[in-house]
Amino acid sequence: MDDREIVAFGVALLYLRRRLPRRWIWLHGKFHRLVQELRLDGEQFQHFFCLDREQFDSLLSKIGPVITMTTTNYRRPISPAEHLVICLQFLATGDSYRTIACSYSVGMSTVASIVTQVTRVIWDALVLEFMPVPTTEDWRSIAEGFRCQWAFPNCLGSIDGKHVVTRAPDNSGSLFYNYKGTYSIVLLAVVDSHYGRDSDGGVLANSDFGQKLLDGTLDLPLDALLPGADHMGRQPYVFVADEAFPLHRNLMRSFPGHQSGSHRLFNFRLSHARLIVENTFGILTSQWHMYRGVIGCVCVCVCVCVRASMGCIHDNQYTENTNTCVRTRLLGHIHMV
Numbered sequence: 001m002d003d004r005e006i007v008a009f010g011v012a013l014l015y016l017r018r019r020l021p022r023r024w025i026w027l028h029g030k031f032h033r034l035v036q037e038l039r040l041d042g043e044q045f046q047h048f049f050c051l052d053r054e055q056f057d058s059l060l061s062k063i064g065p066v067i068t069m070t071t072t073n074y075r076r077p078i079s080p081a082e083h084l085v086i087c088l089q090f091l092a093t094g095d096s097y098r099t100i101a102c103s104y105s106v107g108m109s110t111v112a113s114i115v116t117q118v119t120r121v122i123w124d125a126l127v128l129e130f131m132p133v134p135t136t137e138d139w140r141s142i143a144e145g146f147r148c149q150w151a152f153p154n155c156l157g158s159i160d161g162k163h164v165v166t167r168a169p170d171n172s173g174s175l176f177y178n179y180k181g182t183y184s185i186v187l188l189a190v191v192d193s194h195y196g197r198d199s200d201g202g203v204l205a206n207s208d209f210g211q212k213l214l215d216g217t218l219d220l221p222l223d224a225l226l227p228g229a230d231h232m233g234r235q236p237y238v239f240v241a242d243e244a245f246p247l248h249r250n251l252m253r254s255f256p257g258h259q260s261g262s263h264r265l266f267n268f269r270l271s272h273a274r275l276i277v278e279n280t281f282g283i284l285t286s287q288w289h290m291y292r293g294v295i296g297c298v299c300v301c302v303c304v305c306v307r308a309s310m311g312c313i314h315d316n317q318y319t320e321n322t323n324t325c326v327r328t329r330l331l332g333h334i335h336m337v
Helices: 003-019 030-038 042-049 053-067 080-093 097-104 108-130 136-150 200-206 208-215 261-287 299-316
Strands: 155-166 183-191 238-240 334-336
Touching: 030 042, 042 053, 042 080, 053 080, 053 108, 080 097, 080 108, 097 108, 136 155, 136 261, 155 261, 183 208, 183 261, 200 208, 238 261
Parallel strands: 155 238
Antiparallel strands: 155 183, 183 334
């Protein structure tokens, strides 16, 4: 074959290549190799995603229409189910974007976009259903729960804050630096009786909930008599907290220092009621492993991830050895610290 024949053959190949339709190959990665297999084993599915199959499908039905993408001629879009799987793996394992991108054969920027979008949608879809603002009657019901379960009457909730460690944002200086020597945002939570660098008190004062508590616009029930203490008159309903929070008419903490007699008994009862918020944070951390390390994304994304995990925890509230419901009402807001 001489040079002219080689050139002619090459031109013919180029011509045919332009005429033939392109077949775009989209790598499905772990989703089609693993997720479909996990559906056959309910226990493994729940271990991997922290939701069972029914809870996963229920959540997908709520957010799927919002995150559905338009099919193009170039490639099949990532399905809503894949969006949710990628987001849940980030929340459940705390894996880096790079690790998740390699697992699902997508780009790191795609993973970042999916996590940010899906966590926002999860929050919007679940917040009104699982974390509505309590009415006066709701507050009374919560107080009755504390009286029956924790022997602490007129209590409306247990308050505490949790630092969610993140990387230092660019050009933020000391804005997110806290007294523990890390960069973080603070999750401030108010938990009812059925759980499963600023101080926490400073976070409370700067939160919407804290401002409403301090200015008396939370729609709390009227003062009520304590059981067996009619002689004391009507007493206000209160939230219980630790020494990091300021005393207020509707915010109570233990007596300081070593106490005896009635003060010691009071401290025991209050601490017993307050522990439920710490137990709730323990449940949150054990279920969503992203809280166990430094979250390597921008703080706005961290906020929506935290909110999404707060919403998702209601979809899977259980204790390991019992069927006891640990339904939790988290009323706090996310604050930059």
